[in-house]
Amino acid sequence: MSGAFQPKGRLGAIVHNIEESLIALLLGLMTLVTFINVVMRYGFNSQLIWGLEVTLILFAWLVLFGIAYGFKVVSHLGVDAVINLASPSGKKILGIIAAAACILYAALLMKGAWDYWAPFAGLDATTGRVFPGIVAAEEGAGFFGLTFADGIFANSRDQGWYETDHVPIPFAQTWLENTFNLGEAYEKLPRFIPYAMLPFAVGLMLYRLVQLMVRLVRGEIDSLIVSHEAEDAVEDAGASLSKET
Template sequence: MRWLDRLEEWIVIAMLVAMTGLTFVQVVLRYVFNSGFTWALELTTVFFAVMIFVGVAYGVRIGAHIGVDALLRLMPSGLKRGVSILVVLLCLVYAGIVIAGAWVYVSKMKMVGVELEDLPIPVWVVRAILPLGYALMAFRFGQVLWQLVTGKSDSLHLADEAAEAMKLKAEEAKA
């Protein structure tokens, strides 16, 4: 699955670069040449949506999402693992509900046949990122669940903002 890991990273990078580049060009055109693209904001929004929905799955994969885990940290390893499995299962249920609802929504948009306001792209094509992004996120939660069930991990890996802040403060003090 290394190819999927790299694909996620490249999509997030490409969307960020495309958003930044298009916004920069639009600002230069608007303030230097008193011109611009009517479709730039809409395309930037599309890039942002793709980046966010792929980025959510990426965040699950690398454990970058924040969570309230103070109680979890106090639990013994076996209980911690059990609670983590329950939490991941609930996340998978949530993802499944959103995927189902998004699928219905995208299907209706396809039936209606509406295009974006400023670009000749069907709305359903752009909104397809909803079920796709959540499906990718569900896949990543499935990987976390597998790690927990097989004993390769004993808890969810969440971002520890306090530890990161303390580390940053210590590095600043050294400088």
């Protein structure tokens, strides 16, 4: 069964086009900044001092956003030697189990992403335990020695004053200073802005995995990974090219 993604409805098509355009934009900006830096360095003995750092940030954004997009269009590679031995119903069950494991992992990853990013934005991290809001109880109390804490979020050290090494602030510097740095001046772009892609992309990844779970249950796809149809398409294209030549 093909896992090719087809956006549903006008809104779905618009969102799909925005995602693809954003990926293309990130890749294009990386290429442009790198090209300009190379020309300046070897042609004019100069450079964009912030060029390398911006390229690294854009690359990280591209990877994180691309992971979530890959889940959406079912384009991630994987080993399916065991899965292909199962019957269609068994393959569906294995796919659902794999999706559930991925959702659990993504949920834990989302917690870690938030805990890492939140202090840079002056926000609270979670309680810092595996599952937010759960702490060890006294012996014999609660279920399995666990009980719910009073709150999900815990105070964390404000790191809103942390800055990038070289990236300048392109806009809204006064608002950023008053909102995240107690009115103190920023010399460079605060780190919470580029780091914001981490919880955003992981949250999007979690959402896409839930969507995949729904598609598996409905029978629209039978696996989380790309099928051998991609290999067959490449072989067919190669065969056609050989005939033409």
